[in-house]
Amino acid sequence: MYRALGLILLFMMTRVAGAADLPCSLRAPQLSISRLNIFTEEQEQWLGDAQADMVEPRYTLLPATESTYLDEIGKRLLDQLPPTSIHYTFRVFESPDLRAFSLAGGHIYISRKLIMDARNEDELAAMLAQEIGRVYIHHSASVVTLRLNKLLHVKAVSDQADIYDKFERMLDVPPTNDSQLSPGDQKKDELLADQVGLYAMIKASYDPSAFAVFLDRVNNNGGFTGNLFTDLFDTTPEISVRVKMAHKSVDSLPSECRQSRHVYRRGFKPFQETLGSQRIDPLMPATAGLSFIPLQPPMNPALENVMLSRDGKYVLAQDRYKIHVLSTSPLKLLFSVDALDAELAQFSPDSQFLALNYNDLHIEKWNISTGQLADTLDFVDYAGCVQTSLSPDGNVMACVSYYGGPVWLKLFEVHTGRMLYQNMHFFDRGTMFGMDAPGRLNTNFQVLMRWTSDGRYFVGASGTSAMAYDLLHHQTVPLQKTLSYLSQERFAFVGSDKLASTCDWTYKTGRADETYKMCYTTFPEGRDIASFDLPRGWLTGVTSGDDLLFGPLRSAAAALVDPVTGREKKEFRLETVDVAGDKLAAETPNGGIAVGKLGGSMEEVRLPVTPLAALESNAFSMNGRYLAISDRARGAEWDLSTGKLMAVTSPFRAVAVQDDGKLQVQFIHHELNPSIDINIDKRTHKYASSLTRLADPVQYGSIRMRIKPRSMQQSADTDVDLEAYDASSEAHLWTTHFDYHLPEIVPADGDKLLFVMSRRSDSGENEARRNHKQLIRTSDWNRGFLDDRGTLVEIVSDRTGQVERAIATPQLISNEDAERNTRLFGSLLAVYGDHNNTVVYRVSDGGRLLTFFGRALAGDENLGMVAATDRPQELNVYDIVTGKRLLAVTLDHDVLAARFVPGDKQLLVLTASQHIYRISLPASH
CATH class of the missing domain: 2.130.10.10 (YVTN repeat-like/Quinoprotein amine dehydrogenase)
Structure with a gap:
C-alpha cells in the first residue's frame, strides 16, 4: 500500500510537459477521498459547526479577530486549490500539547505551543497545510457518513437542524468495527491530506522541505523513516511513513520548485512574539444592549x-x-x-x-x-x-x-x-x-x-x-x-x-x-x-x-x-x-x-477582587430577589433589588434561599475532612483531598444524607446504607441500601433528588432490576444493540426515599465528576452526556424533546424554556416545544448560574465578574 501511495505522490510532483514558462508547474493531486460522503459542502459546513459546538468549550481560544495572520496564510494556501464554498476559519488555542486538528466545514485549530515552536513562516504554513488537506479531501465528513450509515442506518441528511440532531444521536451509539475506518483507510487519508497540503505549500512558494522537517520534529519521530524489517512486516509507524513520503516528494522536485520565494516573512516574528509575551485572553465583548446589576461589594474568590x-x-x-x-x-x-x-x-x-x-x-x-x-x-x-x-x-x-x-x-x-x-x-x-x-x-x-x-x-x-x-x-x-x-x-x-x-x-x-x-x-x-x-x-x-x-x-x-x-x-x-x-x-x-x-x-x-472561579454552592430565591454563593473560602448573600451585600458568611456546601431572604445552609466549618489520598493536585502538588463518605453529612435542600458502611472493611463506597434526616429537626426520614457504588446524588427543585449512575455499572444494573416497574427507556434509546449503555437516572422523593421514576437514557455518563450535569426542572429531565451533549426528556414517558451542545443551567416547564451555556460566555434559551433556540447572547464573563423568574418573564444570570444580568424572555410556544 505504501509503495503505491509513494508512486502516486512522486508522480504528482513531476513537472507538466510544456509548462517550462512557469517557475514551478505541478500536477494537482487527488483532491477528494473515494469513499461515500452524503454531505454537500453546505451540509458539511453545518456538520462542522455542530462539531465545533461540541469541541470548542474544551479549549481556551484566542478571539477570531486576533488570528488574522493565520487567516492570511490560510488564504494563500487555499488560493492554490480549486475554489470551494466551505468557509475556512483558523483559531489559536491554549494547550500543553504541540498539536493541530481540524473539523468538517473548515474549522482548523492550532495550539499556541505549536506556533511558538515554528522556526519560520514556512513551518507555520506546513501546520496549516496539513489540516487544510484533511478538510479539503472531506475526511471528517466521510467518517461521519460511515458512522451514520452503520450505526443509525442514515442514508441522507437535510437541513441544519436535521444534521445537528442526527450527529448528536450518533454520539451516544456505541461504535462497531464496521462503523470505523480501517487502519489502512486511515493511513491513506493521512497521506492524501499530506499530498494536498504539500501541493498547496509549493504552489504558494513556501519552502517544501519545511513540511517534512516540521512533521518529523513535532511528532517526536527522531528522523526515523522505517527500515527493511519494519517495511517488510508493515510495522513502520504511520508518522514515519508520512515523513518518508514527504522527504521523497521534496527530493523529487525540480530545483525551481524547491526554492521558496522569500515573501510573506514580515509578519511571522511579530505574531509569534505577541503570542509568546502574553497569554491568550479569551474574553469576547458582551452583546450590546444587555443590562446587569453589579454585586456591591463583590466577593473575593478563594486563594490557591x-x-x-x-x-x-x-x-x-x-x-x-x-x-x-x-x-x-x-x-x-x-x-x-x-x-x-x-x-x-x-x-x-x-x-x-x-x-x-x-x-x-x-x-x-x-x-x-x-x-x-x-x-x-x-x-x-x-x-x-x-x-x-x-x-x-x-x-x-x-x-x-x-x-x-x-x-x-x-x-x-x-x-x-x-x-x-x-x-x-x-x-x-x-x-x-x-x-x-x-x-x-x-x-x-x-x-x-x-x-x-x-x-x-x-x-x-x-x-x-x-x-x-x-x-x-x-x-x-x-x-x-x-x-x-x-x-x-x-x-x-x-x-x-x-x-x-x-x-x-x-x-x-x-x-x-x-x-x-x-x-x-x-x-x-x-x-x-x-x-x-x-x-x-x-x-x-x-x-x-x-x-x-x-x-x-x-x-x-x-x-x-x-x-x-x-x-x-x-x-x-x-x-x-x-x-x-x-x-x-x-x-x-x-x-x-x-x-x-x-x-x-x-x-x-x-486584595483586589478578581473573577469567581469554582463555586461550592449557589442559589437564587424563587422570586429572583436574593442570591447566595460560596466557594471553599467564604460565602455571601445579596439583595438583587439593589445589588447590595447583605452578609458575608463561612463557606457552605449547600444552600436554599427563601423568598424573604432567609438562608437554609450547610456550612463548611473546615475544608474536606477527612480526606482520601488518591490524586495529586497538578497545580498545588498536594494530595487532592476528596470528601469521604464517612465525613460530615451532605445537605440536599431540606434533608441531610449520611453514609453508614456495612462491611467489615468499613468501605464508604460499596455495601453502604444511605440515611436521610430532616435538616432542621434531625429526624430520621428513610434509609436505602446500595450493594455497589453509590450513585451521584443531585438535588432538584421541590422535593426531589436524582440518583445518577452509569447504566452498565454494577449499581446501574442492580437499580434497574430493583426498580424495573418504574423503569422507562427514553424514545431515543437504541434497541439495535444488546448491551445496555448510557445513563440511569432515578427520580427520588427526598422525604420518603421512594423511587418515583427510573429513566434509562443513551447518553454515556462522563468519567469526570466535574463534568456531570443532570438536572430536573419539574417534569423536564436534562441529561448531560460524555460529548458535551445535553438532551431534554419528558419525565412521564421518556419522550425526547430537544437537544443541544452545552449544559443546562435552568428550566421552567410552564414557560416552556431551558437556559444553557456552551462556550464560557455564551447563554442560549431554547423552546421546549419546537426545539429551536429563542435567544443567544454573549455575556461579559463566564456564565456560572441562572434562574427563570416566570412572574417577571425574566432570566437571571450570574457571571464570573459578579454581575447579575436580567434578560427579558421572548415568547415561546
Missing part, C-alpha cells in the same frame, strides 16, 4: 496560594486569575500579574524575582522591584507533560510524561534545553509489590514533586519509586536508610537537609479515624530524628523554618505542625498559609491577606 519570600519582605497571594505581590512592611500591594490557570507561583531564593509557569511549559520571571516582566520562555517537550513543576529560581523544569505505559520523569534546564535527568520507566505496575492501599497503587500514574526552598534539591516519587537530584552538582543523590523506602505517600522538606515522610506500610481501609506513621529524618542520609502520627490529609513545607503545614483537621483547614512531636502549634481557618522564620502570612476569611509575627498581632489588607 499564599507564599512569603525567604527574606520575609514580600508575600504573594494567588487565585485562579491573578497573582498579587505585596510588601510586608508596610503591608501594601505592589503589583498584580494576569495568570489564568498558572501553576503555583514562587519567589526566587534571593527574593528578587517571582517565577511561575503554566502546564504548557510557558515560563515567566517578574522583577519584584519594578513589577515588570523580566524574562519569558516557551520550553518545548515533544512528548508532552501531564504534570510539571518549576524550580524556585525558574531555571529547571520537572516534567512527567505518560503514554499509557510507565511514568517518564525528566528534569530540564529550561534556557538551554539540556536534559539533566530522565527515567523513562520511573514507575510502572511492575515496580509495585504486596497487597497495598489503593492510594499507593498510583492508579493515575502521577508524581509527587518537591523542591527545597533554596533551590538546591529536587525529590520526586511515583508509587513506590523515588529519586533525588542535586541541582548544584547536577547529579542524582542516593536516598538512604529510612528514605530508601520513600514513596508517593506524603512527604515534605523541612529546610534543605531534613524530610518528613510517611513511613507506614500497613494496610489502610479508608476509615476516618486512621492515622499514618510519619518519619522525620535527615536528608538525604535518611537518619531518623523522630516519628509521629498524622491522620489522612495533605502535607507541605514552609518557606523557611522548622515546621510543617498539614490539613485539613476537624476543627481547621490547616495547622502548623512540629515535625519532632507531631503536635499542632497553630490552627488556621483557611489552608492558604505560609511561614518564613518568625513571620506568618495567611488568607483572611473576608478575602484579604494578613501578615505578622507568629503568635503576635497581624496587619491585614484587602
Whole structure:
C-alpha cells in the first residue's frame, strides 16, 4: 500500500510537459477521498459547526479577530486549490500539547505551543497545510457518513437542524468495527491530506522541505523513516511513513520548485512574539444592549496560594486569575500579574524575582522591584507533560510524561534545553509489590514533586519509586536508610537537609479515624530524628523554618505542625498559609491577606477582587430577589433589588434561599475532612483531598444524607446504607441500601433528588432490576444493540426515599465528576452526556424533546424554556416545544448560574465578574 501511495505522490510532483514558462508547474493531486460522503459542502459546513459546538468549550481560544495572520496564510494556501464554498476559519488555542486538528466545514485549530515552536513562516504554513488537506479531501465528513450509515442506518441528511440532531444521536451509539475506518483507510487519508497540503505549500512558494522537517520534529519521530524489517512486516509507524513520503516528494522536485520565494516573512516574528509575551485572553465583548446589576461589594474568590519570600519582605497571594505581590512592611500591594490557570507561583531564593509557569511549559520571571516582566520562555517537550513543576529560581523544569505505559520523569534546564535527568520507566505496575492501599497503587500514574526552598534539591516519587537530584552538582543523590523506602505517600522538606515522610506500610481501609506513621529524618542520609502520627490529609513545607503545614483537621483547614512531636502549634481557618522564620502570612476569611509575627498581632489588607472561579454552592430565591454563593473560602448573600451585600458568611456546601431572604445552609466549618489520598493536585502538588463518605453529612435542600458502611472493611463506597434526616429537626426520614457504588446524588427543585449512575455499572444494573416497574427507556434509546449503555437516572422523593421514576437514557455518563450535569426542572429531565451533549426528556414517558451542545443551567416547564451555556460566555434559551433556540447572547464573563423568574418573564444570570444580568424572555410556544 505504501509503495503505491509513494508512486502516486512522486508522480504528482513531476513537472507538466510544456509548462517550462512557469517557475514551478505541478500536477494537482487527488483532491477528494473515494469513499461515500452524503454531505454537500453546505451540509458539511453545518456538520462542522455542530462539531465545533461540541469541541470548542474544551479549549481556551484566542478571539477570531486576533488570528488574522493565520487567516492570511490560510488564504494563500487555499488560493492554490480549486475554489470551494466551505468557509475556512483558523483559531489559536491554549494547550500543553504541540498539536493541530481540524473539523468538517473548515474549522482548523492550532495550539499556541505549536506556533511558538515554528522556526519560520514556512513551518507555520506546513501546520496549516496539513489540516487544510484533511478538510479539503472531506475526511471528517466521510467518517461521519460511515458512522451514520452503520450505526443509525442514515442514508441522507437535510437541513441544519436535521444534521445537528442526527450527529448528536450518533454520539451516544456505541461504535462497531464496521462503523470505523480501517487502519489502512486511515493511513491513506493521512497521506492524501499530506499530498494536498504539500501541493498547496509549493504552489504558494513556501519552502517544501519545511513540511517534512516540521512533521518529523513535532511528532517526536527522531528522523526515523522505517527500515527493511519494519517495511517488510508493515510495522513502520504511520508518522514515519508520512515523513518518508514527504522527504521523497521534496527530493523529487525540480530545483525551481524547491526554492521558496522569500515573501510573506514580515509578519511571522511579530505574531509569534505577541503570542509568546502574553497569554491568550479569551474574553469576547458582551452583546450590546444587555443590562446587569453589579454585586456591591463583590466577593473575593478563594486563594490557591499564599507564599512569603525567604527574606520575609514580600508575600504573594494567588487565585485562579491573578497573582498579587505585596510588601510586608508596610503591608501594601505592589503589583498584580494576569495568570489564568498558572501553576503555583514562587519567589526566587534571593527574593528578587517571582517565577511561575503554566502546564504548557510557558515560563515567566517578574522583577519584584519594578513589577515588570523580566524574562519569558516557551520550553518545548515533544512528548508532552501531564504534570510539571518549576524550580524556585525558574531555571529547571520537572516534567512527567505518560503514554499509557510507565511514568517518564525528566528534569530540564529550561534556557538551554539540556536534559539533566530522565527515567523513562520511573514507575510502572511492575515496580509495585504486596497487597497495598489503593492510594499507593498510583492508579493515575502521577508524581509527587518537591523542591527545597533554596533551590538546591529536587525529590520526586511515583508509587513506590523515588529519586533525588542535586541541582548544584547536577547529579542524582542516593536516598538512604529510612528514605530508601520513600514513596508517593506524603512527604515534605523541612529546610534543605531534613524530610518528613510517611513511613507506614500497613494496610489502610479508608476509615476516618486512621492515622499514618510519619518519619522525620535527615536528608538525604535518611537518619531518623523522630516519628509521629498524622491522620489522612495533605502535607507541605514552609518557606523557611522548622515546621510543617498539614490539613485539613476537624476543627481547621490547616495547622502548623512540629515535625519532632507531631503536635499542632497553630490552627488556621483557611489552608492558604505560609511561614518564613518568625513571620506568618495567611488568607483572611473576608478575602484579604494578613501578615505578622507568629503568635503576635497581624496587619491585614484587602486584595483586589478578581473573577469567581469554582463555586461550592449557589442559589437564587424563587422570586429572583436574593442570591447566595460560596466557594471553599467564604460565602455571601445579596439583595438583587439593589445589588447590595447583605452578609458575608463561612463557606457552605449547600444552600436554599427563601423568598424573604432567609438562608437554609450547610456550612463548611473546615475544608474536606477527612480526606482520601488518591490524586495529586497538578497545580498545588498536594494530595487532592476528596470528601469521604464517612465525613460530615451532605445537605440536599431540606434533608441531610449520611453514609453508614456495612462491611467489615468499613468501605464508604460499596455495601453502604444511605440515611436521610430532616435538616432542621434531625429526624430520621428513610434509609436505602446500595450493594455497589453509590450513585451521584443531585438535588432538584421541590422535593426531589436524582440518583445518577452509569447504566452498565454494577449499581446501574442492580437499580434497574430493583426498580424495573418504574423503569422507562427514553424514545431515543437504541434497541439495535444488546448491551445496555448510557445513563440511569432515578427520580427520588427526598422525604420518603421512594423511587418515583427510573429513566434509562443513551447518553454515556462522563468519567469526570466535574463534568456531570443532570438536572430536573419539574417534569423536564436534562441529561448531560460524555460529548458535551445535553438532551431534554419528558419525565412521564421518556419522550425526547430537544437537544443541544452545552449544559443546562435552568428550566421552567410552564414557560416552556431551558437556559444553557456552551462556550464560557455564551447563554442560549431554547423552546421546549419546537426545539429551536429563542435567544443567544454573549455575556461579559463566564456564565456560572441562572434562574427563570416566570412572574417577571425574566432570566437571571450570574457571571464570573459578579454581575447579575436580567434578560427579558421572548415568547415561546
